[in-house]
Amino acid sequence: MTSIIKVENLTKQYENEGVITEVLFGLNFEIKKGEFVAMMGPSGSGKSTLMHILGFLDKLTTGKYLFEGQDVSELDEDQLAEMRGNKIGFVFQAFNLLPRTTVLENVMMPLVYTKMSKEDRVSRSEKAIESVGLTHRINNLSNQLSGGEKQRVAIARALVNDPSIIFADEPTGNLDSKSGLQVMKILQDLNIKHGHTIILVTHEKYTAEHAERILRMKDGLIVSDEKVATRLMADSVGELK
Amino acid sequence: MNLLENIHSVWNLLGRNKIRSFLTMLGIIIGISSVIIIISVGAGAQSLILNQIKSQGSNLITILPGNSDPKGPPASVIGVEITTLKLENIKKIMNGSFSALIAATGYVKGTDTVTWESEKTDTTFTGVNADLVIVEDTGVATGRFFTEEENNAMAKVAVLGSDVAKNLFAGDNPVGRQIKIKKTMFNIIGVMKVRGNSGFQSQDNQIYVPIITAQKLLLGIDHISNARFKVDTAENVNPAMEYISQIMRQEHNIDNPENDDFSVRSMEQSLSMISTITNVLRFFLAAVASIALVVGGVGIMNVMLAAVQERTREIGLRKAVGAKNKYIISQFLVETSMITFIGGVIGIIMGILVSFLVSVIAKKLGYSWDFVVSIWSIVMACVVSIGIGLIFGIVPAKRASKLDPIEALRYE
Numbered sequence: 216m217t218s219i220i221k222v223e224n225l226t227k228q229y230e231n232e233g234v235i236t237e238v239l240f241g242l243n244f245e246i247k248k249g250e251f252v253a254m255m256g257p258s259g260s261g262k263s264t265l266m267h268i269l270g271f272l273d274k275l276t277t278g279k280y281l282f283e284g285q286d287v288s289e290l291d292e293d294q295l296a297e298m299r300g301n302k303i304g305f306v307f308q309a310f311n312l313l314p315r316t317t318v319l320e321n322v323m324m325p326l327v328y329t330k331m332s333k334e335d336r337v338s339r340s341e342k343a344i345e346s347v348g349l350t351h352r353i354n355n356l357s358n359q360l361s362g363g364e365k366q367r368v369a370i371a372r373a374l375v376n377d378p379s380i381i382f383a384d385e386p387t388g389n390l391d392s393k394s395g396l397q398v399m400k401i402l403q404d405l406n407i408k409h410g411h412t413i414i415l416v417t418h419e420k421y422t423a424e425h426a427e428r429i430l431r432m433k434d435g436l437i438v439s440d441e442k443v444a445t446r447l448m449a450d451s452v453g454e455l456k
Numbered sequence: 457m458n459l460l461e462n463i464h465s466v467w468n469l470l471g472r473n474k475i476r477s478f479l480t481m482l483g484i485i486i487g488i489s490s491v492i493i494i495i496s497v498g499a500g501a502q503s504l505i506l507n508q509i510k511s512q513g514s515n516l517i518t519i520l521p522g523n524s525d526p527k528g529p530p531a532s533v534i535g536v537e538i539t540t541l542k543l544e545n546i547k548k549i550m551n552g553s554f555s556a557l558i559a560a561t562g563y564v565k566g567t568d569t570v571t572w573e574s575e576k577t578d579t580t581f582t583g584v585n586a587d588l589v590i591v592e593d594t595g596v597a598t599g600r601f602f603t604e605e606e607n608n609a610m611a612k613v614a615v616l617g618s619d620v621a622k623n624l625f626a627g628d629n630p631v632g633r634q635i636k637i638k639k640t641m642f643n644i645i646g647v648m649k650v651r652g653n654s655g656f657q658s659q660d661n662q663i664y665v666p667i668i669t670a671q672k673l674l675l676g677i678d679h680i681s682n683a684r685f686k687v688d689t690a691e692n693v694n695p696a697m698e699y700i701s702q703i704m705r706q707e708h709n710i711d712n713p714e715n716d717d718f719s720v721r722s723m724e725q726s727l728s729m730i731s732t733i734t735n736v737l738r739f740f741l742a743a744v745a746s747i748a749l750v751v752g753g754v755g756i757m758n759v760m761l762a763a764v765q766e767r768t769r770e771i772g773l774r775k776a777v778g779a780k781n782k783y784i785i786s787q788f789l790v791e792t793s794m795i796t797f798i799g800g801v802i803g804i805i806m807g808i809l810v811s812f813l814v815s816v817i818a819k820k821l822g823y824s825w826d827f828v829v830s831i832w833s834i835v836m837a838c839v840v841s842i843g844i845g846l847i848f849g850i851v852p853a854k855r856a857s858k859l860d861p862i863e864a865l866r867y868e
Contacts, residue, residue: 272776272861295779300778311773311865315472325777327461372777 218284219405219412220246220269221382225278227264227435238264240435241278246414248379249388251406253415253423256432263384265432266416270382272296283379296445300328304373308385312366312372318344319353322371329376343371347401363394370401381405387422399425400449425449462790470794477795480759483752484799484844485806488837490745492807492829497814498738499828505734506727511651513593515687516723519545519704519749521679524719539679543667543706546585546683554699556692559590562680564670570620570663572635577623580662581614581637583670583680591686599631599646607666610673614642619660621647637663638674655789693722749840752799753848760792760852764774764859771856772864780858788856792849793842800841804834 227239239261243332246252254262267273268280272295282285282302290298304325312321322343326336344353347367352360360368366386373381374390387395403425405411417423424447431439470477521541543562550560564583569576577707589595602613614635621630630644642665651659671677687696697720704718705711721729771784808829818825831868 270776296775296778296780299776305776307865311769313690313770313773324774328774328778328783330782333461376778 216249217246218245219248219250219282220244221279221281222269223279223281225265225268225280226276227261227273228276238435239268239275242437242442244430244437246380246412248412249406250408250428251403251413251415251426253417253426253429254416254432255420255423255429257418258435260432261435262416262418262432266382266384266414270305270415271298300325300376302379304376304378304381306366306369306373306383306386307383308388310362310369310389312365312368316357317354318349318357318360318368318371321357321368322375325372325376339377340371340375343375343392344368346405347371348372361394362390363365363397366390366394366398367401370398370405373407374411378411380414382414382416384416385418387417387419395422396449403449421447430445457751459786462787463794466787466791466794469791476759478560480756480795481799483748483755483801484796484841485599485752485803486747487746487750487752488512488800488803488841489807491742491809492804492833492837493740493810493814494741494745495833496807496811496827496829498734498741499830500811500818502731502734502738503828504818504823505730505824509723509730509790511593512723513591513686514723515690515693516591517685517687517693517700518721518723518726519685519700520719520721521682521717522719522812523716538717539647539677540708541683542678542679543671543680544706546680547684548707549700549703552699552703554696556696557685557699558688559587559686560683561585561588561591562667562683564667564675564677564680566638566670566675568622568638568674570635570637572624572630572633577620579617579620579623581665581670581674582662583665583667583674585667587686588664591684591832594651595649596646597649598629599644599648602666607668610669611666612642612665612669612673613645615646615648615664616644616649617648617658617660617662617664619658620663623661635663635682637665640673640855651691676721676766689775693724697722724851751833753796753844756792756795756845757848757851760788760849761814763791764788764852764856767856768859768864768867771859772861772867775859775861776865784857788853789846789849792852793845796841796848798837798847800837803841804837 222242222244225239225242226237242265244442251411254265256262264273268275271290275288278288282298287295287298313324319337319340323336323340326339330406331339341350341353344350347370349364349367349371352364357365357368366389370386373383381402385397390398399422402413402415406413413426415423415426423429424443424445426443427446428440428442430437486755514800519541521538546562550557561584565580567578567580569578570581586602586607591602595601596615597618599615601615602611606613614637616624616630623634624630624635630647633644634641635644636642648660648664667680671680685696685700687693701713701716701720704720705713705716708717710716772782774787811829812827815825815827
């Protein structure tokens with residue numbers, strides 16, 4: 216399989232009023248197309264910072280980051296924004312939906328910044344909403360949804376631009392266990408049935424074991440990188456409504 | 457995202473916060489409507505004044521004492537009393553060879569509390585020549601006007617303005633009765649037709665008396681404050697002005713026109729002078745009213761800065777899904793200029809309505825008031841309101857675009 220992300224000696228430092236804080240210390244790893252990888256570690260381990268760098272929200276300090284073979288460390292702000300729009304889908308712990316806005320409008324939002332026609336945007340968004348089983352909620356306002364439904368809308372939004380990779384940052388963190396399992400099932404389906412590459416950021420071992428590979432992080436270093444021996448499948452929760 | 461879609465989504469956004477949107481617009485609504493009202497009502501008032509001056513008769517020439525720039529107001533406006541203009545000057549001009557001058561009158565004015573039995577009224581008495589009725593295109597409603605013979609004989613006769621007659625005699629016919637002006641009894645011989653206001657003073661709240669009587673008995677002066685001549689046709693106005701100036705220079709022994717101690721004006725010049733003054737007033741007032749626009753703009757900037765804060769997460773999210781800085785800037789600029797534009801449109805409508813109402817009321821009160829809303833004032837109001845949105849929107853928009861997406865997404 217081809218490599219989608221390749222990181223060599225990646226470091227990240229923050230400078231605040233002359234005080235330098237080192238967050239990531241020379242990371243090396245590779246993620247291949249179609250993989251479902253969990254980045255796991257306690258808070259402060261640097262996993263969120265790493266996700267932000269991999270998702271073009273932040274820049275690395277030294278080292279090399281190749282995305283689909285392209286060195287991204289030299290891209291400017293606008294080019295990074297374009298990469299986020301075309302290549303990346305984000306799912307956040309806090310859902311981050313626009314309040315008092317319909318499901319359709321929320322899902323369509325990333326496409327607003329492309330040159331796609333309005334009709335194409337609507338049909339793409341409808342398909343994405345269908346794939347997370349929320350067609351019956353399409354015209355509801357985001358604040359009328361349950362937590363699980365909100366996160367499914369967020370997944371539809373992450374899918375709608377047909378990204379090369381989906382970053383899910385603690386996607387089940389704000390959900391009850393049943394809704395959490397539904398979300399994990401959708402992510403697994405996207406990975407297994409549709410071949411999407413997914414990076415899941417979590418501090419829970421249980422959630423991480425739904426992935427096929429776990430990168431364990433601690434104090435800005437990757438301490439282990441191994442296949443999940445017995446991968447948990449979220450099938451058992453039954454079909455979605 | 458194109459501009460139309462951006463406008464559409466801002467429209468929805470404003471619709472969801474109706475009260476806040478309206479309050480945000482209020483400053484602009486007030487500012488724009490005040491400017492429109494002042495410009496329009498100002499134009500109406502100007503038309504009223506000009507119409508009334510025109511109603512005093514056409515082809516008129518005025519002599520004022522003292523030299524003055526034809527474009528500016530005469531010295532007497534600011535209270536300078538000049539005594540060089542005499543009744544004899546007028547006689548000399550009229551007795552000359554220039555036949556196009558058909559009538560002339562001098563003017564002197566004073567004020568007093570006029571009494572009839574126990575009734576009193578504060579009014580202006582105006583000393584004029586008998587030709588006033590020709591010069592000012594007017595006449596009496598009842599009785600008669602005095603003659604030049606009565607004037608020369610210093611007759612104690614008076615013709616009342618219609619308001620004075622109403623105030624003193626409450627509907628009774630005053631002709632034949634006597635009133636007291638400055639302790640002198642006058643026989644009332646007539647009442648003038650209703651004439652309305654001229655410029656800033658009522659023509660109906662005054663009493664006409666023979667000018668010589670007024671000079672000698674009431675005021676104790678031998679100069680006049682101004683004089684008016686009526687010319688037969690419009691073409692003869694300029695030659696007549698030239699002729700009047702010549703005679704005046706002869707009479708006053710002036711050989712250089714720069715040393716003139718009088719000013720000769722045509723009605724046209726007076727009209728344009730008054731237009732100049734009222735235009736200056738209108739635009740000064742409009743400038744004062746437009747301060748409200750600046751205040752409104754600052755208010756909108758404040759609201760938009762708060763909106764940036766409130767929507768920090770949204771901005772972070774939009775950046776995370778691929779919005780470039782310029783999209784964020786344009787989103788906020790479209791929002792502020794939509795607010796100001798909608799406010800501007802509401803302000804224009806309100807301004808037109810109020811101006812229309814004023815014109816209706818003024819017409820009901822009997823003034824010849826024109827309802828004028830110029831297209832350029834509407835176009836200007838639209839441009840200015842959008843401009844305010846762009847100017848006061850740029851700071852919040854820049855601030856929004858500079859937000860770090862990671863920080864913004866974490867913002868609680």
